[in-house]
Amino acid sequence: MEDAVDVLKAIGEPTRMRLLILLSQSDLTVSDLTDILGQSQPRISRHLKLLADAGLIERYQEGAWAYFRSIKEGRNANLLRQIIEGLSRDDKILSHDHERLVSVKETRAAKAQEYFSLNAESWEEIRRHHVPEERVEKELCNIIGSAPINSLLDLGTGTGRILELLQGQYRRGLGVDASHRMLTIARDKLDKAGITHASVRQGDIFNLSFERQSFDLIIIHQVLHFLYDPAPAIKEATKMLSPGGRMVVIDFAPHDLDYLRSDFAHARLGFPHETVAEWMKSQGLDVEKISDLTPQNEQDQKLTVTIWMGKDPRLLIAEQSESGLARV
Template identity: 55%
Template structure:
């Protein structure tokens, strides 16, 4: 059994000082399972933006909260990494009763913000539903693809999941029961809003989404046991580079799961859906993955039948990180490999 992360005495005192103020304790309760902006928190607590910002800065400096940028917006949430500051904070807030009228009011206002997110997501879906429905008719059903992905992963569980090009956050939702922590990256703020609304609605508090570039991910290397890239590669001008970046995120022995289309001749997808690549053969994916330091573990082709026969075949591939563990080569050698892979 792994030993729980601990804090030095002085650091523990600083964390408890940071929590020992009513506004900051309210902030941490709200951010324990939600990603919120300063504007969101100002609306919920009814306090000025400068005051909220000062409290947030202190909580970030103490290691209780993490902050990440998304365009002009900054989001905050309870930190998921580090030597135990967030764990100590969570232990404190779990023992604070929620019956207080002020805390109940906070959560009523939080629910209102969640409802606004859901409404924005619904509008986005309504505006794009017809186009997405047309594309779905071209390949096997989404539920069959998801079942194939789950089957390829088997019964394995994972500590940390990274979903690149997360879109609506469906992969985060699908794999949430199997992972301890999940992060989705997408370049589109509109899609991130949809993903946040879906995660809120599903009550998935251990997953978060961030804006980022798949060629230069805003995350430390070797931080994930599982990386997924679901229907993303065909939009990219350099899929091999994206796979190298994805591979750099894996811990030794970690898995990369890819879902995409096999080669096809539906040229209209270039103009109508911005597909830059008309699918990938198993051989092409295998070559890309080998270049990224990965070895293909399994590949499955999902071929449409019936009225969809002859259209888009979906490929599901699982590859394993093949660099030796730190115990075999030393931490410095592995870090050197990671830097080389990202160069």
């Protein structure tokens, strides 16, 4: 009851309530919120600090920009959700806020489309050289199965496609990428798909700033070939796996298209089965699946894509230990 009273005190002001409603729909900056609410930056910042101090919103840095979003887990999140859902959508102020939010998202979309248009030719050149993405996604879904996923971490999220593909399975999704421009595209895609249980952050795959052992599925899709030394990235990702969690790596099999180094910044020309498997095993993961997606005919010059899946054995070990103690 005391927690509920504290929450109600924190949101018991019109501007803070409006902020919470907006941040429940999208990750936004102070500048975004200033444009939407038509209030000064110091005033918005002060309200955001009060909400953050009350543990109702999260703040994360992306280069020079700070983004805010409402909390998605815990009792306070459930209470906030009930309060927001109980508000009338016919309220004139909230309707105006929603219209302004749509405008902000449209601006994001325009920036994303501009970047995509400038780089579409190079992207299509890469896609032309490997098996169709539809085959890769279908095999990925077959490998991870249909069981619910509590928390998903997508490293090198790019345009956020994995978060979009698996949106119906995970309860909480997080995409990480080093490129601010790619994250602009990803946010636009999540907005258009109405995906509010996932967000994206700028981050370093070698130095992740998240709570350890907090994700039960980690996907590293077409990232390792950009790294001169991918092993430390596997090591860092493994620290994020919860007991019994799984890691899926998707990348190219060995190939000889050397121009991908100079023209598209590929540091590695694919990986043999045993290389990625050994990186996983060295971090204590059991390699449960390796799947090759090869060209469908000999004349096809497309690259083979390989999928590796490793599993953290700690949950199984714990269950076996408990079972053994029970028998004694």
